[in-house]
Amino acid sequence: MKAVKFANGLKNVITASHDDALLEAAAKALGHLAKASPMPTNDFVDFELNRGLEWLCAGPQYGHRRLAACLVLKELASCKPTLFFRIIGDFFERIWPVLRDARQSIRDAAADAMAAALQVLAERPSPHHLEFLFRTYDQVSCLPSLVSLIFTVRYHNAISSAQAHLSPILPQVKISFGGNCEGVHASLRVAAAMVAHCPDFMAPRFDYLCETVLSVAERPGRGGLAASLVRATVTRTLPVLAAFAPDAFARRYLRPTLSVLTRDAQPGEVATRRAQALLALGHVCRSMGDQLLPHMEDLVKLVCVCAFE
Amino acid sequence: MTSSTLFDVEAALKRDGAPEALAAAVDTAFRELTTESFARFEQQVLRRVFDLLLSNDPREKLGSLAAMDALIESPSGAQEVSMPYGLIPK
Numbered sequence: 001m002k003a004v005k006f007a008n009g010l011k012n013v014i015t016a017s018h019d020d021a022l023l024e025a026a027a028k029a030l031g032h033l034a035k036a037s038p039m040p041t042n043d044f045v046d047f048e049l050n051r052g053l054e055w056l057c058a059g060p061q062y063g064h065r066r067l068a069a070c071l072v073l074k075e076l077a078s079c080k081p082t083l084f085f086r087i088i089g090d091f092f093e094r095i096w097p098v099l100r101d102a103r104q105s106i107r108d109a110a111a112d113a114m115a116a117a118l119q120v121l122a123e124r125p126s127p128h129h130l131e132f133l134f135r136t137y138d139q140v141s142c143l144p145s146l147v148s149l150i151f152t153v154r155y156h157n158a159i160s161s162a163q164a165h166l167s168p169i170l171p172q173v174k175i176s177f178g179g180n181c182e183g184v185h186a187s188l189r190v191a192a193a194m195v196a197h198c199p200d201f202m203a204p205r206f207d208y209l210c211e212t213v214l215s216v217a218e219r220p221g222r223g224g225l226a227a228s229l230v231r232a233t234v235t236r237t238l239p240v241l242a243a244f245a246p247d248a249f250a251r252r253y254l255r256p257t258l259s260v261l262t263r264d265a266q267p268g269e270v271a272t273r274r275a276q277a278l279l280a281l282g283h284v285c286r287s288m289g290d291q292l293l294p295h296m297e298d299l300v301k302l303v304c305v306c307a308f309e
Numbered sequence: 310m311t312s313s314t315l316f317d318v319e320a321a322l323k324r325d326g327a328p329e330a331l332a333a334a335v336d337t338a339f340r341e342l343t344t345e346s347f348a349r350f351e352q353q354v355l356r357r358v359f360d361l362l363l364s365n366d367p368r369e370k371l372g373s374l375a376a377m378d379a380l381i382e383s384p385s386g387a388q389e390v391s392m393p394y395g396l397i398p399k
Binding site for chain 1: 355359367373378382387
């Protein structure tokens with residue numbers, strides 16, 4: 001009886017709450033209940049899965065529903081993968097608008113749900129799943145392209161320097177810039193999840209992915225939360241790529257990666273960005289091993305500067 | 310025993326690690342109390358947890374959710390039954 005009461009309580013919180021922290025805690029407890037409850041849980045898991053699918057289709061104005069759907073589906077994919085697998089086709093159909101949501105917390109939750117779904121697929125290898133992977137990869141590639149991002153970043157910088165003359169068109173460009181960064185952020189998150197969970201599928205696409213991520217990293221843009229978010233996401237993605245294929249990464253992408261990360265770790269940068277860059281440098285170094293020897297001197301100097309400043 | 314344990318529970322909810330402390334308290338009560346006493350104790354704990362859930366303070370709601378999460382695997386005095394979702398009276 002306790003489990004049923006808990007399930008009802010959690011359902012009410014998820015239905016009524018607009019608070020991100022509450023939704024996250026309720027989804028976590030729901031996943032735990034689905035996994036560990038002594039009573040059969042298929043009944044309420046089915047209900048929550050169907051409601052999650054329904055709420056994925058909610059409009060952008062119902063952000064709390066989108067967020068709740070992503071959090072619940074992620075937990076159920078991790079805790080009840082067999083039941084989640086039954087709805088995985090619908091999930092891959094409906095997740096994309098949510099991944100392009102304007103709110104970062106919703107995009108992050110959607111990317112986490114996508115990673116959990118890819119993990120479910122990875123545990124059930126089948127040629128039929130290639131359809132999902134190709135569709136996901138196509139969507140990642142279709143999200144606002146790198147070229148448009150770079151163009152908009154440059155345009156934005158130019159406008160910043162001549163703001164007085166171009167103020168009438170500035171709002172329009174800012175909206176475009178924000179939209180692109182949201183798409184790139186989602187693309188990077190999903191690409192990192194695909195690398196982690198679909199290594200065989202991503203191996204032939206590794207070079208393209210590294211080049212794309214480094215191109216974004218070398219042209220980070222200036223100012224704006226969205227540009228900072230893209231930089232932070234790139235910083236988190238580079239260690240994932242380094243760990244995926246250390247030898248291939250070291251041959252072609254280690255030098256530019258170290259260049260990007262050491263630039264972000266310099267004393268003049270924002271403290272949080274430096275911290276992220278140093279952490280990413282550490283992860284990259286652990287993956288590279290001996291390949292790192294030629295760069296050792298510069299890295300040790302940087303670490304000394306950061307540690308004793 | 311029951312009232313002092315409840316006092317401990319209330320104190321535990323106010324500090325870090327409270328959910329784990331609550332689950333440990335329920336486990337201890339399950340071992341040390343008779344079946345009837347434990348059922349009453351559990352009922353009081355659950356009532357307190359659901360009161361927190363109905364609170365207007367988001368911190369108390371968060372505390373309630375953390376308590377539920379911790380109690381999921383704790384022993385229960387009532388027999389677990391499978392019921393159609395949403396039909397259980399509050």
